[in-house]
Amino acid sequence: MIGILASVIDGILIGAVYGLAAMGLTLIWGVMNVINLAHGAIVVVGMFVLYMLVSALGLPAYGAVPVMIVLGFVIGIGLYWIGVHRMIGRPELMSLLSTFALNMVLIGLGTAWWTTSPYNVQVNMPSVSWRGYTFTGTHITAAALAVVIAGLLYLLLYHTRIGKAVRAVATNREAAELCGIPTTQVLAMAFGLGVALAGVSGTLIATMFPFTVLSGEAYQLKSFVVTVLGGLGNPAGALMGGIALGLIEGLATPFMPVSWIPIVEFGLFVFCLIAFPRGIFSFTKA
Amino acid sequence: MWRRPFLWFIVAAALVYALYPYFTDDVGMRESLLLAAVYIILASNLNLMIGYAGYVNFGNIVFFGLGGYICLYLVTALHWHVIPAALTGGAAVSALALLFGLGILRLRGAFFALATIGVNQAIQQLVVNFEPWGGATGIYLSLDAYGPLGGPMQALWTTYLMIVAVTTASLLASYAIRHSKFGLGLLAIGQNEDAASVLGVPTPRYKAMVYSASAFLPAVAGGLYFFKSGIIEPSSAFNLQTSIEAIVMVMLGGSGTILGPALGAFLYEELRGFLLTAQSFSQFQLVIAGALLLLIVQFVPGGLLGWVHQRWPRTRRWLE
Numbered sequence: 110m111i112g113i114l115a116s117v118i119d120g121i122l123i124g125a126v127y128g129l130a131a132m133g134l135t136l137i138w139g140v141m142n143v144i145n146l147a148h149g150a151i152v153v154v155g156m157f158v159l160y161m162l163v164s165a166l167g168l169p170a171y172g173a174v175p176v177m178i179v180l181g182f183v184i185g186i187g188l189y190w191i192g193v194h195r196m197i198g199r200p201e202l203m204s205l206l207s208t209f210a211l212n213m214v215l216i217g218l219g220t221a222w223w224t225t226s227p228y229n230v231q232v233n234m235p236s237v238s239w240r241g242y243t244f245t246g247t248h249i250t251a252a253a254l255a256v257v258i259a260g261l262l263y264l265l266l267y268h269t270r271i272g273k274a275v276r277a278v279a280t281n282r283e284a285a286e287l288c289g290i291p292t293t294q295v296l297a298m299a300f301g302l303g304v305a306l307a308g309v310s311g312t313l314i315a316t317m318f319p320f321t322v323l324s325g326e327a328y329q330l331k332s333f334v335v336t337v338l339g340g341l342g343n344p345a346g347a348l349m350g351g352i353a354l355g356l357i358e359g360l361a362t363p364f365m366p367v368s369w370i371p372i373v374e375f376g377l378f379v380f381c382l383i384a385f386p387r388g389i390f391s392f393t394k395a
Numbered sequence: 396m397w398r399r400p401f402l403w404f405i406v407a408a409a410l411v412y413a414l415y416p417y418f419t420d421d422v423g424m425r426e427s428l429l430l431a432a433v434y435i436i437l438a439s440n441l442n443l444m445i446g447y448a449g450y451v452n453f454g455n456i457v458f459f460g461l462g463g464y465i466c467l468y469l470v471t472a473l474h475w476h477v478i479p480a481a482l483t484g485g486a487a488v489s490a491l492a493l494l495f496g497l498g499i500l501r502l503r504g505a506f507f508a509l510a511t512i513g514v515n516q517a518i519q520q521l522v523v524n525f526e527p528w529g530g531a532t533g534i535y536l537s538l539d540a541y542g543p544l545g546g547p548m549q550a551l552w553t554t555y556l557m558i559v560a561v562t563t564a565s566l567l568a569s570y571a572i573r574h575s576k577f578g579l580g581l582l583a584i585g586q587n588e589d590a591a592s593v594l595g596v597p598t599p600r601y602k603a604m605v606y607s608a609s610a611f612l613p614a615v616a617g618g619l620y621f622f623k624s625g626i627i628e629p630s631s632a633f634n635l636q637t638s639i640e641a642i643v644m645v646m647l648g649g650s651g652t653i654l655g656p657a658l659g660a661f662l663y664e665e666l667r668g669f670l671l672t673a674q675s676f677s678q679f680q681l682v683i684a685g686a687l688l689l690l691i692v693q694f695v696p697g698g699l700l701g702w703v704h705q706r707w708p709r710t711r712r713w714l715e
Contacts, residue, residue, distance in 0.1 A: 144505045195693050201504040202451050206646060207692045209639060213685025221678040326635070330516060333509050341506075368524055375517035382510045383498055 115242040117359040122244070122252040124355015126313050128348035129255040130328060131335035132262065133306030139342030140279040140299040141197055146208040147188065149329030150215035151304050155181065155311025156320045157223065163230050170232040170316055174254060177312045178305050185304025189297045197296065219322040229319040251313040258309060259348050262302070266344070275299050279342075307332075334378040337385075401653075401715055402570065409563040413556055427668060429555050429623070432562045434660035436616045437637075438644040439565040439653075443609040445642065446651035447578060448602060449585030450500075451508040454515030455613070455641055460632030461488045462614025463621035464522065467534045470622065472527075476543050478557070481618030488614035489607050496606035500599065503588070512635070519633035533628030540622075554623040558616060562657075565612045569653045572608070573715070581605055585651075643688045649698030653715045658699060 130152060137145045145151075158177050162168040168176075192211045196204035234246025266272035277285040278295045286292045314320070314328065331354065339350030357377070361370055412432070416425035437459060444452045465484035469475040475483075499510045523531050544550035572578040580601050583591035592598045621627040640663065648659025663684075670680045695702050704711050 138505075142505075144509065192689060192693075200449070201508070202445065202449065203692055203696065205451055205505065205508055206642065207689060209642075210685045210687075210689035210692060213639070213688065214682050217679060217681030217683075217685060220681065330512065333512070337509070366524075368520070371520040372517055372524070375513045375520065378513040379499065379510050379517065382502055382506055382513070 112242070113360070113363055115239075115244070116362055117356060119244065119248060120355040120357070120359020120362075121352050122248040122355070123317070123358070124352040125252040125255040125348070126310055126317075126351070127328075127331050127335050127354055128339075128351020129259060129313070130307055130310035131332040131339065131347040131351055132259060132344045133303040133308075133310070134332045135336045135339065135342055135347045136262075136306065136344055137300055137303035138336070139344070140275060141193070141296050142201070143193060143196065143204040143208065143300075144201070145300075145303065145307075146205060146329075147192075147211040147215060148307050148332055149325030149327075150212045150219070151181070151184070151307040151325075152311035152314065152328045152332075153219060153320070153322055153325040154184065154215065155308035155313075156315035156324065157219070157228075157322075158308070159312045159315045160228050160230055170230065171250070171254070173312050174309055177309045178258075181305030181308030182301040184308070185301035186297050188304065189300040193300060194293070194297070216322060216325065223322050225321050225323055227319050227321050230315055232316045245317070247316045251317055254313060255310065256348075258306070259344075262306070262344065265302075271298070275302075330378075331374070334374055334381075337378055337381045401713065402567070405563065405566050405570070409559060409566075412562075413559040416555070417552065425551075425555055427664070429558060429620075431661050431664040432558050433616055433620050434641070434644060434664050435562050435657045436558075436565045437613055437641040438648070438656035438660040439562075439569050440609040440611075440613050441641050442569065442645050442650055442652075442656040443572060443581070443605050445645055446656070447572070447581040447585055448605050449588075450504075450602070450606075451642070452511045452606075452609070453508055453635070453638055453642070454511035454513075455609070456635065456638035457515045457518050457633060458488050458492065458610040458613040459617035459620075459637075460522075460627075460629075460634075461491070461518065462617035463627050463632055464528055464534070465614075466618025467536065467621055467627050468528060470540055471534055471536060477540075477554075477619070477622050481557075481615045481622070484618040485611045485615035489611040492610035493603055493607035496603035497599070500602040500606060515633055515635060515638065519629050522629045522633070529628075531629060533626060533632075536622065536625040540625075551623060554619050558619050558623075561612055561616050561619065566653065566657060568608070568612065569656075570715070572605075573653060577601065577604070582651075640684065643684055643691075646688065646691050646696075646698055649700030649702075649704075652698075652700045652704075655698055655700035662699075 134145055134148050137143055155177050158180060159170065159173045162173040162176060163170055188211055192207045193204065196207050232247050234250055236246045237244045237249065266275060274285070274290045274295050275298070277288070277290055278292050282292050335350040335354050336347055338353055339346030357373070358370060361373055412428065416428055437455065441452060441455045444450050462481070462484040465487055466477065466480040469480035469483060470477055495514070499507060499514070502510055522528055528534060538547055541547045541550040544553050580591065580596040583594070583596050584598055584601060588598055621632070644659040644663045645656045646659070647663055648657065649655030667680060670683060691698060697705060700714065703714065
């Protein structure tokens with residue numbers, strides 16, 4: 110019984126990081142109705158930024174977190190102008206294809222550079238033991254940082270003028286433009302924020318697990334599951350969706366072979382899309 | 396409909412395509428053309444979804460893979476002949492797609508696109524865990540399996556001809572659908588689904604039907620292709636990247652046209668072959684494909700044929 114509890118707690122810790130990744134995806138969807146299929150590639154960028162900073166420059170692992178937030182923001186604004194700006198307001202097919210093209214380019218460059226062999230960053234954090242069960246220090250720290258970053262995003266969105274502008278553009282872009290909000294800049298900034306969130310969650314994931322250039326796809330799919338659980342375009346729901354996914358993974362692990370867990374996840378994903386297209390945790394009516 | 400010169404053009408092109416490597420006896424050429432033919436099948440059936448109905452199916456490869464699995468299972472375990480096995484695979488996958496389509500096609504636009512990714516991954520994971528189909532290692536054919544076709548050497552030629560026949564059938568089906576009431580309904584859905592529904596197009600039924608129709612020939616082709624390869628495994632049968640490449644092909648040639656996706660598939664396969672063999676590019680194949688897609692989507696959303704149509708409007712009448 111306690112074994113299951115320990116596995117559930119660990120699932121929740123990891124789930125908070127999934128939630129952070131999904132917040133990036135859902136923020137971009139909410140503001141500009143674009144599903145960012147380069148999401149997984151950006152998670153991988155975050156992983157390799159950690160690897161480069163720690164192994165090449167010798168920075169402490171968690172020092173990479175603020176670096177990645179800034180870098181991710183800059184990369185995001187760059188990607189917005191390269192691939193997303195011309196897609197705003199056009200059929201969804203176009204922005205899906207365009208962000209997927211960005212994904213292919215990023216993954217292709219990464220494969221050429223780092224190949225597809227696994228990488229690992231050794232992070233030393235003291236673990237917490239309780240009744241013979243150990244909770245890994247890196248998991249606890251990553252979850253705590255994820256919650257802190259999510260809180261900062263909340264403050265930014267709901268307690269600053271910039272956040273108000275982002276929310277205004279998300280609600281009605283034309284009306285926001287009429288009120289004098291430079292909507293194009295706001296869109297670019299929101300995309301930058303979304304990418305920064307995805308990237309930093311990649312950095313946090315890399316402190317916990319080994320990774321390859323191709324790991325992004327799995328985390329991208331997890332982010333989809335989470336956003337669908339939490340409701341697309343709903344950042345608070347994303348965090349809860351992430352924790353729910355972690356909980357499900359934690360609950361399922363003791364009872365079934367590991368190779369069956371993706372089936373549960375994708376089954377849940379398709380089921381939720383059909384049954385609850387607005388998300389389980391979305392309380393507002395669209 | 397046989398009065399249209401365009402149809403005779405398709406049949407003539409298919410005959411040249413089928414017979415050229417046969418008479419020159421060029422095995423390398425045959426392999427390259429076979430791969431191009433498989434891509435044409437994938438792209439041209441995907442075009443029914445993307446180009447006609449306006450729905451992006453990211454998991455279109457699932458039809459190809461499942462068709463391959465069913466066919467190889469029937470050939471190895473039940474000792475069927477490959478032709479009925481491939482056709483049964485096609486029919487089974489098509490029926491499955493119809494059932495499934497009624498569920499996931501309730502989703503619109505981006506939600507549907509996401510669900511198709513989920514479906515592909517879920518089925519891949521199911522197959523990995525499905526022991527009768529060999530789990531993660533897949534199914535191997537022994538050389539005896541090629542006996543009914545006159546030995547392995549002859550079987551390679553026969554499957555080549557069969558795949559070209561499926562390719563031709565794909566193009567003809569694209570044409571027939573495009574010029575039917577069903578096709579017009581699909582095009583209306585692609586332009587504005589709500590308006591189409593108000594005007595009396597039975598949108599849910601048509602969408603499920605086109606989803607199912609676009610599954611049949613790729614599944615048959617999957618059966619033939621994996622029979623020819625002699626091996627099928629989950630990671631190659633449900634490769635999401637091939638799915639995406641099929642989308643690139645459709646967009647490159649021109650979505651919504653009949654010849655466009657085929658042209659795009661052929662060009663893309665030639666380009667890929669060139670990039671893979673050229674030393675300095677082989678690592679950057681994915682980057683180049685991505686950059687190509689980005690440029691098409693941003694600057695020529697109509698693809699090659701769309702661009703020709705725009706530049707010379709008269710070509711619309713005979714180049715479809």
